[in-house]
Amino acid sequence: MEGTRRQTIDYGLQREHKDALTTFCYEGKDPNLREKPYCFPCLYYDHKTVVSELKRCSRCHVAWYCSAECQTRHFKDHRAICKQIAEDEKCLELAAIPLRHFVDPEEDNAVAENILETRAGELGDIAEAQDYFKARIILANSYWTEAYMSEVKEVWEKSLFHFLELLRLYHISCPLEICFRVPFLLLYLNRDDEAYTFIRYWIELDNIDDEETLLRHKRSREGDWIYPVEPNCRYRDMFEDYTKLDGQEETEPYLMALAINKMRIVASNDFLSRALDYTLHETDGRRIQQVRSVVQEMLIGNDNDVASQRQQRDRLLDKIDFYDSKTLGIFLTCEPVSEARQFMNVDDVFRGEYDYPLGIALANGFRSFFRIPGAVDLVRQRV
Numbered sequence: 001m002e003g004t005r006r007q008t009i010d011y012g013l014q015r016e017h018k019d020a021l022t023t024f025c026y027e028g029k030d031p032n033l034r035e036k037p038y039c040f041p042c043l044y045y046d047h048k049t050v051v052s053e054l055k056r057c058s059r060c061h062v063a064w065y066c067s068a069e070c071q072t073r074h075f076k077d078h079r080a081i082c083k084q085i086a087e088d089e090k091c092l093e094l095a096a097i098p099l100r101h102f103v104d105p106e107e108d109n110a111v112a113e114n115i116l117e118t119r120a121g122e123l124g125d126i127a128e129a130q131d132y133f134k135a136r137i138i139l140a141n142s143y144w145t146e147a148y149m150s151e152v153k154e155v156w157e158k159s160l161f162h163f164l165e166l167l168r169l170y171h172i173s174c175p176l177e178i179c180f181r182v183p184f185l186l187l188y189l190n191r192d193d194e195a196y197t198f199i200r201y202w203i204e205l206d207n208i209d210d211e212e213t214l215l216r217h218k219r220s221r222e223g224d225w226i227y228p229v230e231p232n233c234r235y236r237d238m239f240e241d242y243t244k245l246d247g248q249e250e251t252e253p254y255l256m257a258l259a260i261n262k263m264r265i266v267a268s269n270d271f272l273s274r275a276l277d278y279t280l281h282e283t284d285g286r287r288i289q290q291v292r293s294v295v296q297e298m299l300i301g302n303d304n305d306v307a308s309q310r311q312q313r314d315r316l317l318d319k320i321d322f323y324d325s326k327t328l329g330i331f332l333t334c335e336p337v338s339e340a341r342q343f344m345n346v347d348d349v350f351r352g353e354y355d356y357p358l359g360i361a362l363a364n365g366f367r368s369f370f371r372i373p374g375a376v377d378l379v380r381q382r383v
């Protein structure tokens with residue numbers, strides 16, 4: 001009995017959403033992002049959304065309940081992650097103390113400084129700042145785990161905040177894995193232009209002015225987004241923009257995020273196109289015919305037509321397959337678990353089977369990937 005219920009909890013709900021999405025409407029976004037929090041047990045167990053005023057869990061602050069009964073009901077499922085987040089927050093706070101009054105042993109007559117402010121971008125050079133780095137990445141991951149389950153915007157933003165802070169403080173000393181996670185976080189938040197900008201920044205890092213970058217880091221504040229974003233840049237041709245995309249190894253997570261970006265654009269355009277054709281057919285309306293091109297242009301951006309977006313999408317998928325001819329086949333085997341609510345379940349599927357960084361791309365990206373209508377067919381045509 002317990003086993004059956006578990007399966008409904010883990011897979012049932014989002015499947016419904018996915019089917020509804022493919023049948024009715026697609027806007028080029030992740031349809032499951034929850035702009036507002038909801039009562040977790042009411043939705044998980046009863047499949048109903050409660051609109052009354054919600055209370056937050058006072059320990060982790062990232063779980064919401066409509067009543068004390070609901071909180072009790074959810075306790076068994078929530079206990080572990082709640083405790084984890086509270087402990088991780090405490091560890092980070094403790095690790096920050098020595099950095100706030102840091103006296104540089106390499107400098108004569110050094111005075112105490114708060115290097116979390118004065119040395120942003122350079123903490124990777126300071127041995128004493130390594131524990132802080134570890135504490136923050138653990139916390140970022142805990143929020144990720146919770147966000148993956150609840151899909152509440154505020155929780156995704158918390159995880160993003162900590163990943164961005166790691167990059168702001170440690171910059172180029174951050175392991176690639178941290179850079180790889182951010183575009184997927186942004187895609188879950190439907191911030192596709194920022195995902196594009198972020199990838200471009202890190203791929204083209206060698207061409208970026210070091211002094212200017214460092215200055216930007218020092219002027220910023222905790223968790224700030226410090227990458228300049230050009231509106232609608234997600235429509236741009238990344239193969240023109242990223243001169244290194246073709247030559248660089250270990251780019252699977254970026255390629256996958258970019259492919260998701262382009263697949264969303266093409267799929268939403270295809271949806272709109274079909275909807276317009278249907279409306280035209282049904283109404284035989286001339287005025288609609290006139291607005292068709294305008295609407296189409298609005299959706300796809302001014303400089304790029306849909307054929308070009310489609311071509312870029314296909315080129316990215318080819319590229320993913322190029323690294324390992326089995327890659328897209330592996331995608332397909334992951335599809336059945338892409339809606340599992342627990343991130344750990346997903347992790348279990350991959351453990352030891354797929355090499356870094358492909359494993360990162362899959363574990364972090366496949367849910368977004370398969371939520372795009374037509375994704376399964378697109379992959380099937382290629383394997």
Ligand SMILES: [Zn+2]
Nearest residue numbers: 039042066070
């Ligand atoms: Zn409730």
Ligand SMILES: [Zn+2]
Nearest residue numbers: 057060063082
């Ligand atoms: Zn909690």
